[in-house]
Amino acid sequence: MNDSQIISCSQLMGKYKNIDFEKTDKVTTSWKKVVSSIHSNRYESEDSERRMPIGERLASNTRVVDLKNGVLLVETDHSGWIQYLKFYQKYILNGLKMYLPDLKISTLAFRIAGTNVSLKDSYEDQLKNEKKKLEEKFNRQEEEINNYYAGKSQKTERKSSELPPEILAKFESIKESMLTNSENK
Template sequence: MNDENLISAQEMIMTAFTNIERAQVEQNNKLFKSWKYVIQSIKSNAINGENLGMNLYSHLRIIDLKNEILLIEADHPAWIQTARLYQKYILTGLKRGLPELKISSLAFRLRGSNAELHKEISEEKIRNDMKSKIEKEDEIIREFEKSREKISESNENSNEKKEIPENLQRILDRLKNDILTESN
């Protein structure tokens, strides 16, 4: 191993952290502190004096903030339900503590699921997707119309007058005469 390929620990750490903006780190720290304060301030109405906020805080964690939606992860569906009961309280507390973040709603996911907040999609991608869907539907309609035309043509061909065998024609004529004479 030659010394040219070796990188010092300091260089690795500096390289890893050069892309992280200090302001973003500070804002995230404020968010986590405010989150902890708001969640732990939730009081239970239970007679035993249970601190619901402490329990809730230990089972929930912030995952992402995108498009004014804060994604929260819970380790059990019951904690998601409990957090939803206090959703308005949590939002109000976060808005008061961090008005610059503009959090408009909370979204929840269960730990272990890969649910994410929607990524922004460009208008061009939406147009291209819609265009391809419309083209597929147009092709389906054209195929349907072709099959309909074939059926219509075969029906027209089958409506042409065909010869009935002579013995069957005599039986039908007799039946017709019998019906006509009995009704008179």
């Protein structure tokens, strides 16, 4: 076999799935370069020999997952790293625009490892799904409230009809005396 017939597994997958691995590698290496270059502000201690700079820690705890419509989806293993990434987002975007101007990355999106968040769903679809969930929750709560008050009114009706006849007679006499006293004045 000559060299022209031997291709790597990733190239074979790329041809089958139409994945541009060169572009993916560029995004990943650019991400690592930009994020690794972040240095913390002077209030955080990076001076210690044992302590790794914040940029290197961010780069080692994040990975690029997807890029669609100018949104770069980044996965982290802890929500604390997302806070740091948001803090340095403008710096990261500027660095990525320098390394990858043809991709036109305009914003970053984040997810924690193990979640199913993706960029393939459109914003409108996600909004519609959230509205539907909220509407269902609202309807469920409204039904619970109506059931609660319906049960409460049934209890009060039962209580008034469950009074002994002697007490009902006393209430009637008090009611009549009150009405006659107001008429005499």
